[in-house]
Amino acid sequence: MDGKNNQPCHTVNLKYAADIHSIKEAQLRIAPFIHTTPVLSSSTLDSLAAKQLFFKCECFQKGGAFKIRGASNAIFSLHDFEASKGVVTHSSGNHAAAVSLAAKLRKIPAYIVIPENAPKCKVENVKRYGGQVIWSEVTMQSREAVAKKVLEDTGAVLIHPFNDGRIISGQGTISLELLEQVPGIDTIIVPISGGGLISGISIAAKAINPSIRIIAAEPKGADDASQSKVAGRIVTLPETNTIADGLRAFLGDLTWPVVRDLVDEIITVSDEEIIKAMRMCYEILKVAVEPSGAIGLAAVLSDQFKQSRAWQESNKVAIIVSGGNVDLAALWDSLAR
Numbered sequence: 533m534d535g536k537n538n539q540p541c542h543t544v545n546l547k548y549a550a551d552i553h554s555i556k557e558a559q560l561r562i563a564p565f566i567h568t569t570p571v572l573s574s575s576t577l578d579s580l581a582a583k584q585l586f587f588k589c590e591c592f593q594k595g596g597a598f599k600i601r602g603a604s605n606a607i608f609s610l611h612d613f614e615a616s617k618g619v620v621t622h623s624s625g626n627h628a629a630a631v632s633l634a635a636k637l638r639k640i641p642a643y644i645v646i647p648e649n650a651p652k653c654k655v656e657n658v659k660r661y662g663g664q665v666i667w668s669e670v671t672m673q674s675r676e677a678v679a680k681k682v683l684e685d686t687g688a689v690l691i692h693p694f695n696d697g698r699i700i701s702g703q704g705t706i707s708l709e710l711l712e713q714v715p716g717i718d719t720i721i722v723p724i725s726g727g728g729l730i731s732g733i734s735i736a737a738k739a740i741n742p743s744i745r746i747i748a749a750e751p752k753g754a755d756d757a758s759q760s761k762v763a764g765r766i767v768t769l770p771e772t773n774t775i776a777d778g779l780r781a782f783l784g785d786l787t788w789p790v791v792r793d794l795v796d797e798i799i800t801v802s803d804e805e806i807i808k809a810m811r812m813c814y815e816i817l818k819v820a821v822e823p824s825g826a827i828g829l830a831a832v833l834s835d836q837f838k839q840s841r842a843w844q845e846s847n848k849v850a851i852i853v854s855g856g857n858v859d860l861a862a863l864w865d866s867l868a869r
């Protein structure tokens with residue numbers, strides 16, 4: 533990898549920030565640091581969806597979410613001289629914990645800029661993996677300004693949560709694993725936020741089988757990707773409002789082209805549908821899933837999916853259960869409401 537522009541060296545004319553080769557390289561690079569996650573099924577949920585469903589359980593991944601795939605690929609791609617000063621990120625969610633964990637494995641410092649209103653459980657996750665918490669104000673401007681200062685003071689490297697070829701390549705390893713575990717998958721449903729996860733998954737899946745359909749699942753209260761597809765350009769929103777705390781970011785300039793070209797459809801669901809799906813994950817699958825991780829099940833059970841052409845054409849549907857880091861306090865609160 534070329535550490536300066538985040539592009540794999542072998543692909544000078546890359547169409548996207550990652551390709552099947554960089555994703556296969558990532559798979560080898562991160563194998564010692566991640567779990568091969570299980571694929572679960574449930575005949576009860578199959579009957580409800582009238583499809584064969586396969587739940588790829590990244591909630592059982594190290595750190596409780598898929599994010600360690602991209603974070604470990606990025607951090608273990610760094611040359612020693614770059615890595616020695618450590619890494620920085622200003623995400624307060626699953627990416628922050630994954631960067632902390634991957635940095636710990638590489639024995640380098642991780643500086644995590646966290647807004648002062650971040651949920652306690654997320655801060656604890658970062659600390660548990662040895663990340664050094666640096667507080668910022670709540671606004672994105674403050675987070676970015678503090679991260680910039682940390683970068684200048686330490687000489688560390690910024691690890692972006694999604695707009696980075698190494699992150700996209702790491703997340704794409706999910707498809708390599710999934711399509712080996714369950715041959716014949718025709719549709720993959722993927723939560724979307726900044727788009728790193730779905731970019732990696734769709735690049736790898738379509739390289740293996742171009743007819744695989746990729747469906748994004750997005751909260752109605754943060755539907756920038758859906759609006760971007762309609763507008764044919766990146767749309768950002770003045771504000772977001774959803775219980776899915778991992779799905780509030782907007783697409784980046786490296787993820788948008790992949791979403792534009794390779795994502796076949798975007799299904800938007802309400803918070804109510806997400807909470808109902810979370811409940812089904814607990815009660816039927818017996819799995820603790822966070823709102824962002826349950827959204828794929830909500831999408832497959834939605835009216836929008838049932839009325840789509842994709843519904844008529846799909847049989848074996850994989851759902852990426854992307855994370856299980858539930859903020860219990862927020863969950864009780866929303867269930868009570």
Ligand SMILES: Cc1ncc(COP(=O)(O)O)c(C=O)c1O
Nearest residue numbers: 725726727728729778824854855
């Ligand atoms: C659990 C979970 N699912 C999905 C996503 C969305 O990933 P991306 O931003 O790469 O689209 C995130 C991002 O933080 C997440 O934490």
